[in-house]
Amino acid sequence: MDALSQYEGFFAEFYDILHSSYDADLQMYLGLAREYGDPLLELGCGTGRLLIPLAAAGHEITGVDLSRDMLARCQEKLDIEGEAARRHVTLVQADIRRFELGRKFNLIMAACNTILHCTATPDLLAVFAKAREHLADDGVFVVDFCIPNxxxxxxxxxxxxxxxxxxxxxxxxxxxxxxxxxxxxxxxxxxxxxxxxxxxxxxxxxxxxxxxxxIYFPREVALALRYSGLTIAKTWKGYRRGPLVETSQDIVYICRSAL
Ligand SMILES: C[S@@+](CC[C@H](N)C(=O)[O-])C[C@H]1O[C@@H](n2cnc3c(N)ncnc32)[C@H](O)[C@@H]1O
CATH class of the missing domain: 2.20.25 (N-terminal domain of TfIIb)
Structure with a gap:
């Protein structure tokens, strides 16, 4: 799991430029945040593409990311956004495999292929274990990623x-x-x-x-989730909450703690 170079310096800036108008998943996460309530936690929050609109909508959200440069850009954008959004946000520079926040969250998100940075299975299991550890009893952990074509x-x-x-x-x-x-x-x-x-x-x-x-196929991720003490409550095709079909490109797993 050595993803940093892709998110440092020029690359962090480029990620932000490239993704500034990408919001295909935003309505889904805003809907989930309304449904499950605060507090929210985003694993691999990056430059705040989702975190900032969620905070601007009034949600209390913590973002964890390993990249200082991605977090710095997120903070810069928050500063422009103003006090209303800024006071709802906590940014933490940490590894999503081994962070400890000492509190539980109603909605935890690993969005936009973030789990693909787990190149080894133990990395994936470590991230899922951390999500489960930080999940409130009635909360959900949401993972979305592309199905390999x-x-x-x-x-x-x-x-x-x-x-x-x-x-x-x-x-x-x-x-x-x-x-x-x-x-x-x-x-x-x-x-x-x-x-x-x-x-x-x-x-x-x-x-x-x-x-x-x-490169992960849906069944492998599902097995890793189950192995980590999470059950899949819903599976959606893409971000419009549709059923999974043969031609689906993105998959969203909505998980609950198995205990
Ligand atoms: C594909 S980007 C997604 C960013 C953001 N969630 C979005 O939707 O635009 C993946 C993010 O995960 C972060 N990341 C990768 N490996 C990480 C790790 N081990 N711990 C914390 N963050 C990590 C990267 O720095 C990057 O910001």
Whole structure:
């Protein structure tokens, strides 16, 4: 579970730029927060893509993340958001496999593929055990992740992809050169990323990262949840709470403590 380089410095900023308008899952989490109530805990809260709108809606939320740079960007955005949202938020820099907050939560979330950073099974079990330990008796732990699209993975494995984004503040060009390879024996995705920021024809900065992510199928995650003392109360296809069908791309497990 060595995900940090992907979330440091230029990469933290790039994550924030790339995901600033992504909110496909937000309504689902706002609905769950209304349903199960405060306090909320987000594991791997990152730059606050979900945490900030949840706090702005009046929810009391704690965000845990290992990356100082992701948390710093989250804090910067909270400062802009103002006192109303800020006073509902606690940010904690810690490893989601081994944190201790000394309190229980009604809704715990591991959103947006965060669990895929658990490249080894003991990492996944450790995160789930921590979620269960911090879960209130009537609370739910929500995990969402992409179902591996094996055909697309095989076809794209080792292929370099390049895409560009315009920096929303500076107007510079960010070029992301991205190569993912999939090892189905180890069930590991290896990602090489090269980021460059260009002002007209001058290179302003560049950074490289090498990250591994786990490849998990729904049944494996379900088994790990059960092994960690959690029962799956509901399974949804994607973020619209639909039933799981053959073509589902995202899966959401709503779990309760088994005891
Ligand atoms: C895919 S991002 C998701 C961020 C945010 N939840 C969102 O929906 O935009 C995964 C986050 O998990 C964090 N992370 C990865 N491994 C971690 C670990 N072992 N402990 C704490 N945070 C971790 C990363 O720093 C990153 O911010």
């Amino acid at each position: 094996v055909k697309a993975m095989i076809e794209s494995s080792g292929e370099e992809e390049v895409f560009e984004v315009i920096h929303p503040v500076r107007g510079t060009r960010i070029v992301d050169t991205y190569k993912a390879s999939f090892d189905f024996t180890r069930q590991i995705e290896t990602i090489h990323t090269h980021l460059q920021e260009w002002d007209e024809r001058s290179l302003i900065r560049s950074a490289r990262s090498h990250t591994e992510r786990g």
